[in-house]
Amino acid sequence: MECATTATTPWERVRQRLREEIGEEKFTSWFARMDLDKLTADAVQLSVPTRFLKSWIQENYLPRIADIWAEESGTKRRVDLAVRNAFARPVALKANTVREVVTERTDMHSGDTRQQPARTSDGRSTDARGADGRGSDARAVEPRAAAAALSDAAAGDVASGSPLDARLTFETFVVGKSNSLAFAAAKQVAESAPGSAPVFNPLYLHAAVGLGKTHLLQAIARAGAVGGRRTTYLTAERFMYGFVAALKTHSAIAFKDALRTIDTLVIDDLQFLKGNNLQQEFCHTLNALLDGGRQVVVAADCLPGELEHLDERVRSRLAGGLVVELAALEEDLRLEILKARYQTLTEQHPGFAVPAPVLEFLARSVGQSGRDLDGALNKLLAFNQLTGEPVTLEMAENAVKDLIRPTDPKRVRVDDILRVVAKHYNVSRADLLSQRRTATVVKPRQIAMYLAKTLTLRSLPEIGRRFGGRDHTTVLHAVRKIDGLVNADRALAEEIEVLKRLALEA
Secondary structure (H helix, E strand, C coil): CCCCCCCCCHHHHHHHHHHHHHCHHHHHHHCCCCEEEEECCCEEEEEECCHHHHHHHHHHCHHHHHHHHHHHHCCCCEEEEEECCCCCCCCCCCCCCCEEEEEEEECCCCCCEEEEECECCCCCECCCCCCCCCCCCEEECCHHHHHHCCCCHHHHHHHCCCCCCCCCCCCCCCCCCCCHHHHHHHHHHHCCCCCCCCCCCCEEEECCCCCCHHHHHHHHHHHHHHCCCCEEEEEHHHHHHHHHHHHHCCCHHHHHHHHHCCCEEEEECHHHCCCHHHHHHHHHHHHHHHHCCCEEEEEECCCHHHCCCCCHHHHHHHHCCEEEECCCCCHHHHHHHHHHHHHHHHHHCCCCCCCHHHHHHHHHHECCCHHHHHHHHHHHHHHHHHHCCCCCHHHHHHHCHHHECCCCCCCCCHHHHHHHHHHHHCCCHHHHHCCCCCHHHHHHHHHHHHHHHHHCCCCHHHHHHHCCCCCHHHHHHHHHHHHHHHHHCHHHHHHHHHHHHHHHHC
């Protein structure tokens, strides 16, 4: 994780502005691996590890990056984006298997790369040059995985799954009261024998950002593959990209068949799945797997019923399995996570020492998620290395003062806010989520968005998705407008306070 130090260079400030504008999850997905390679008098040269990331950023964000750079640096420069070579370390599987040659595969969600087996039409291994299974870049894989290979490279590329982070295993997951049920369910699913009936189907995990959803899903995928189950881990964005690529290359049938013949399908960040055709295909895939007795594991940032953009049939099937929440981290668990992360940092930086009272202070005062705790430790590391000052309680209090949370607020759901606002203003929930722009609907909708930003930890893009798939700029406009009205209209301010109390009590 990137150091959470105060942004001092123009590039650091550009990254921070992007993170604030689009939210932590989207920033991590698209921009975490974008680096500043070179700065010249007339150009800013950036790089990303994959061609897909380059294409997506160029189409959607390059002009915005150039504008932010000009604002933060005071100098207008051309922004160039290139692809750098970055290969992820392949994951070793069982040794008593056939060897297959691998070709490069790119992941759209994390910006990482992995290796994927390629085969000739008769099932033999072949490398990127077409040689018959004699390339030197080979690794051991399960023989059954060959059955899922697609004839088309684009479809097979995605159907074989997104890359797995080697650090995200069951052994490295820190268990506490808030996540013990999710951990136990995930491990039981992962350790089920090949060919056995699913235990919990589907298993649906939901939580706010940074509480361990992706960690558990990748642990399931890794353990399943090692145990002999044909397991595919996909982010929702990767699923979308794969389906669109399959349509373009006329291999949609192969793409569908490959997904429906695996043993375990693991889908992450389902809240990002958009588009009627994509949702319909996911619905068909989900039904085919569940009806065929195959395991499905899904993670999202909310309950199945709160995925407003998904078809009611999909939400119903997801809710019909085991739905488990990973709750906010309790203080004891935060301390254990800090100890584990600190141990890792000391292995990488032998001179870095954090006294036990400082770790206890961080666990008590910082963060709502594991990522917040990572940021706090990284900030201490940066202060220690850049200033040479030893880590003390006084130094830590000063270094992480901007990360300290005043209190642990009650977790309010957007659903509760929608219900309270709809009842108060005598409008329906459907009205609040609709595109209607009459005065009787617009003002309650803006107030609901304002309350969602004020009372929940959700980012502007997340709130926009919950309000009928709106853009984050719409939410920002609503928040600013109601904030201005509250300051000028005492009656409205009192009304907002009443709605806050009702939402907190819901």
